[in-house]
Amino acid sequence: MVGISGEPGNFSVSVREMARYIDMEKCIACGVCAEKCPKKVPDAFNEGLGTRKAAHLSYSQAVPPKYSIDKAQCLYFLKGGKCKACEKFCPTGAVDFSQADQDRDIPVGAVILAPGFKAFDPTQYSAYHYANYPNVITGMEFERILAAAGPFQGHLVRPSDHREPTKIAWLQCVGSRDLNHCDNSYCSAVCCMYAIKEAVIAKEHSHDPLDAAIFYMDMRTHGKEFEKYYWRAQDEQGIRFIRSRVHTVDPVPGTDDLAITYIREDGAINTEIFDLVVLSVGLETSPGAMKLAGTLGIDINSDRFAQTSSFTPVTTSKPGIYVCGAFQGPKDIPQSVMEASAASAAASELLAPVRFSLARKKPVFEERDVSQEEPRIGVFVCHCGINIAGTVNVPAVRDYAQTLPHVEFVEDTLFACSQDAQGLIKDRIREHNLNRVVVASCTPRTHEPTFQETIKEAGLNKYLFQMANIRDQGAWVHMNEPEAATQRAKDQVRMAIASAAFQPPLREFDLPVTKAGLVVGGGVAGMEAALGLADQGYQVHLVEKKDFLGGHARKLNQTWLGEPIKPYLDDLVEKVQNHSLIEVHLNSGVTNVKGFVGNFTSTIATEGREVDVDHGAVIIAIGAHSYKPQEYFYGENPRVMLSLELDQAFREKNPLLTEAKTVVFIQCVGSRIPERPYCSRVCCTHSVENAIQLKEMNPDMDVFILYRDLRTYGSRENLYKKAREKGVIFIRFDLENAPQVEQLADGRLKVMVRDPILGFPITLEADILGLASAIIVKEQERLAQLFKVPLTNDGFFLEAHMKLRPVDFATDGVFIAGLAHFPKPIDEAIAQAKAAAGRASVVLAQDAIRAGGVVAEIDADTCVGCQACVGVCPFGAIEYVPDEDVCEVNQALCKGCGTCAANCPSECITLFGFSHKQIYSQVDEALKELEEEMEEAAGA
C-alpha cells in the first residue's frame, strides 16, 4: 500500500502489486519451474536454514498454490536475458518475464492494518554471539528445525554438525524488557510460552533423553490453560526453569558447544555446557510497517506499535483505519484472531449502510432431474501436461475406464482444469446425456469446486461428481514405477466410478435467519457486544441479572494506561439505553432456549414475568467475580482489601489508605494454586498501577509488592519499570513459602515473607494489606446447559478452538465475550466483545443459512433409538425424539464429519457423499483384482 486519499467510507488506496513473472491463471503448481531453476538461494521461510530456488512457492502450503520468480535472485534478471529454463520447461506457458509491477487504485470504505511483527535480530547482543556461533539460534529458527515441513523434516538437529543435541538452553527476554541492547522496554508477551512449547516438542522429537533448561526473569504464562502447561512442562516433562538473566554465552574450545555461566537466585555461580542455545527473541514493529504508518499518517506509541485507546482497541488515530494483531501491541494468536474479528466488526459498523452494495450474485442454473435415470458416467482423464502422462499411461487408463459399468463416455484431456476443457466437459454432458462425471487428475482438495461448478453449469447437481487423484497421489509419488502407477491409477478410477454410481443428487436448502441478537450480561463486554450488533443494524435483547448496567467496571477507577473508566462507562450505558434497536432487560435471566443458529427462541424471565424472544445468534458475556479469600484476615480486618476495594478506597479517599505509611500487596491470592491452576492475568498490572498511585500520592510511603512472577505483559511492562523507579519494592516468594500474616494489637498487619535473594525472612508492618485475589466464574453451568456449550475444568466457557476460534463455540450461532471466557483487562474484553459482535453478524447478515449438501441423515424406519449417535456428535446436531423413539439430525447444525454414521450399530445413518454403500463399493473395487485372483485360485 503506497498511498491513501479520501475519507472514512470513501477512501482510494494505491496498491503496488509486485510482478511474480508467472501467470496465476496458467500456473498449475506442478513445480517444474522450481525443479529446473538453476539458482539456489537461502529459504527465507525456513529462516535461511535451507535453500530454495529463485522460482519458488513461498512455502509448501501457500494459498493460492502458485509459483513466483524472485527477481533479485533470478539469473535471467541478473545476467541480462540468459537462462529462462523455467520458461522452457513450464508445461502451460505460465512464465512471463514481461510482467511489471503494477500500481492500482482501489476504492474502499475502510482499511484494516495487519502487517504483523518482525522477530528481533539478536546480533546486537554481542555477548550472545548469535552471528559468530552457528549453535546459537533464535526461537524462530528453532521452530523451523522442529517443523515437519522444515529444513530437517522435523528431526531435532543443531546447525553446526547436524547432530542431535542432548542439552539445550533457552534464554528469555532477548530483545524484550531491555533498554541496554535495544529500545524494547516492553515484554513481548509470547516468548515464555513459545519457549516452553519448543522445549516440550524438542523433548518429544529427541531420541535420547533431552536436558532442556529455560533461563528466565519472570515466567509469564498468563493465557488460558497456559499455567497448567507450564506446570506439566516442569513436573511431567522435567524441563528445568532457572530464574536468571544470562550475561554471556562462551564457546567451548575445540567443540561447537557453548558454555553458559549464570548466577542463581541464592548468589551461587554455575557454569553449564550446552549443545545448542536458543534465544527467545521478542517481537517488534518492522521498518516496513513503520513506513506504512507514515504513509497513512497514523500515530505510533512509544513502543513503536499503533496507538490505540483501551476503549477502542482496534481503532487507530485516523478514522476509518483499524488495526489488529502484533502491530497493535505484542500478542499471541488467540488475541490476534480476536482483534481481527473486532477490526472487521468496527469496519462493518462504519460500512453497515452500504452492506452488500458491491456484492455480485451467482447465476442460478436450472438443474436436470436425474433421480430416475440409470447412472451414465462420463470419465475425463487428465494428462496434466507431462505431470501425469510422464509416468502414468493415460490412454491406457482412459481405455480401461471405457470397459467399466455405467461408463458412457471417456476422454483424455491435456489440462482438465483449463477453460476449454471445462467447456468440453459441459458439451459432453449435453451430447451424451451424462448424469455423473468422474475426473481423474489432481486432488479434490484444490479442484473439486472447479469441476463441481462446471457440471452445475451443464445442469447437473454439483454433487454428482467424483475425482480420482492420479497426480499428487499417483504419478508424482511413483515416478520410477510407471506400470505400477498406471495400475494404481486404474484402480483409483474404478473406485471413483463405483462411488459415483451410488452418488445421489444432494439437496441444499435455505433456512431463514431472525435478524436479531441476544446478549446475556450487561457489563462492559455485554454492552459493547450489544452496541456492536445494534450499530450494524440488528435488533438486540440485552439481558442483565442486576438492576443496573455496567458490572464490575463500575468498581474500577482507570485502565492501565491511566484512562478514567467512569466517563467511558457512563457514555456507554447511555448509548445502550438510548439505542432504538437495543431492548434492555434488567433484573432478568434466560430460563429456556429452543432452536438453533439463525432460529433461536429464548425465554427471558424478569421478576417472575416471562417473554419469548426470537433471535438468530447469542453472545454470552456474563462476566466473572473476584474470589473472596478465606485467608489473610480478609473480611475481618478493614485494613485488608481486595484490588477493587482498594480502588474504592482511592475514590472515597479512605483515611486508612490516605494516611497509611506502609502498604503491602500480596499477589496470586487464590490464583496459580492446585485448586485454581490458572493465572488471573490482570492482578499484577492492577497492583503495580495502585502502587504507583500510592507513591504519587505520598512518595514517602513504603510500598511492597510480594509476587511469584511479575506478569506485566506487553507494554504493561513499562508500568513495572515506572513502579521500580518510584521506589516500589518487589519481593518474590514461592508457593511453598507463601507470606504469613498476623494481626497486631493496633489492627495493623505483620507480614512475614522469606526473601529468596537474601535468603532470610523479612517482616513488614503494613497499614494496608492489598490482596490480588483470583478471578472466578459463578452461576455459569445453567447457561452452558441451555445453549449446549462446554466449560473448562476451571469453570470458564470453552470456545470452539483455543487459538483459531477464540469467540465461537462448536455450536453454531453461540458466541462468547469477556471474563466468562477467561480473566482479562478491559481493553481485551472490549476487543473480544467487538469480535463476538462481528462473528454474530456473520450469521445475522445473511438472509438465509445454506444447509444440506454433505450432511448426515438418519433413516427413521431402521433407527432403533439407541442414541449411540447423539453422544458422539461434536456439534450437538442430533436429537432423540422420544415420541417416535428415533434420533434426528438437524442438518443446519451438521458439519458432515460422519462420526455418527460410523457409530450407528444398524448403519441407518448416511453421510451423503460418503455413504456406507459408497465406502463399501470403494473397498470392494480397491481389492477387486485380488478377489478375482482368489476366486481363480479357489476354482483351480
Next chain:
Amino acid sequence: MSEKKFEPKILGFFCNWCTYAGADLAGVSRLQYPPNIRVIRVMCSGTVSPHHVLRAFQKGADGVLIGGCHIGDCHYLRGNYMTIKRISFLQELLKFTGVEPGRLHLEWISAAEGPKLAQTVRDFTEKIRKMGPSPLKPAKQAA
C-alpha cells in the same frame, strides 16, 4: 504363481483435512513411496466404521492404514478420539479372529507432514511385506 513375489495390497482411509492433504504434499514434494496402497478419502478418520475395516480384510486386504489429524487438530473437534477407541478395539478383535493386529495401523499425519506420510506408507508396506499375505486369504495359499 506361487513363485510370484508377494506384493501386499494395502488400503488407506485418509481424512480429508490432514492426512489426505499430507499425501498431496508428499506428491507436490515428489516424495516416493511404494504403489501398493489404494486410498479412500473420508471427511474424518471418525467416519471410518469398524465394518469398513472388516470389509477390507474380508476382501483380502493385507493391511489397512488409517490416517487422521493429530489429537487436538481434528477439523471436527473430536472425531479422532472416536478413531482411537475404534481402532484399538478393532485390533483386539482382529487378534481374536487370528489376524495380526499390526495389519491395522493408525497414524496421525498433518497436512504439513508430507515426509511423514511417505515414510509411514513405506514402513507399513515393508512391515506387511514381511508379515506375508493376510491369513484371511486361504484360497490363494491353497493354490
